[in-house]
Amino acid sequence: MAIPGYDASTVAEYTLEHAGARVDLVANVVPEAFGLAQSDSEPPSTALGEPVDLVACDELRAVEALRLVLDYDPTALPPGASPTDVAVAVETGDEWQRLHSAVDLEDTTVTAVLNEQPPGSTVVAVYDDRGEETGE
Template sequence: MAIPGYDSSSVAEYTLEQAGARVELVAGVVPDAFGLAKSGREPPVDALGDPVDLVACEELKAIEAVRIALVYDPSRLPPGASPTDVAVAVDADDGWEPLESTVDLGETTVTAVLNDRPPGTTVVAGYDDTDGESGNSAT
């Protein structure tokens, strides 16, 4: 699925099937080294999937749009949690930061669309309890 509003011929697509991750982007410069890899980083306590690294993300230039889609495991949601309280989280300088995300309950995917590179290079689907009391949220 291409990024809405962009011609599919201008969208570069990358998939890491074993982690259920897909990134689509529109950028003036996409380095040959760009891609996805399973991350060696420790996932946050409320991760709903495996962390994925955006390889060579810092080398992207003239970014117009980035779409990150991750598969998540709804059985890992805490008891009583809403199945829509899921977000793509990025391991930023000050911890895991949730991105504005859309959940597809049928496909069990969560998607974030940005107009710039993400604030970090490791992403994960996580339980977003930012309205809750927990201080241990991935997001």
């Protein structure tokens, strides 16, 4: 699925099926090594899935659009939590920064769209009842 507003022929797509992750990307420079891999990073306590690494993310140049789509486990939500309180989080050093995200309840996925390189290369779906970008 292409990023809305972009010609499908200009969008590079990467999928890591067994981790339930997908990245759609429009950038002037996309290294051959770019892709997705299972991460060894320790997930935050609010994680609703396993972390995924964006391989060679720091080598991207002139990013116009980047869409991250992650599966999440709705049964991992805390009791009484809203199923819409899910976000994509990016590891930025010692914390996890939540990105503005949209939840698809039917597909149990969460999507974040950026117009720049993400602030880190490890991402995960998390429970987020704060409704804003914060670190953990």
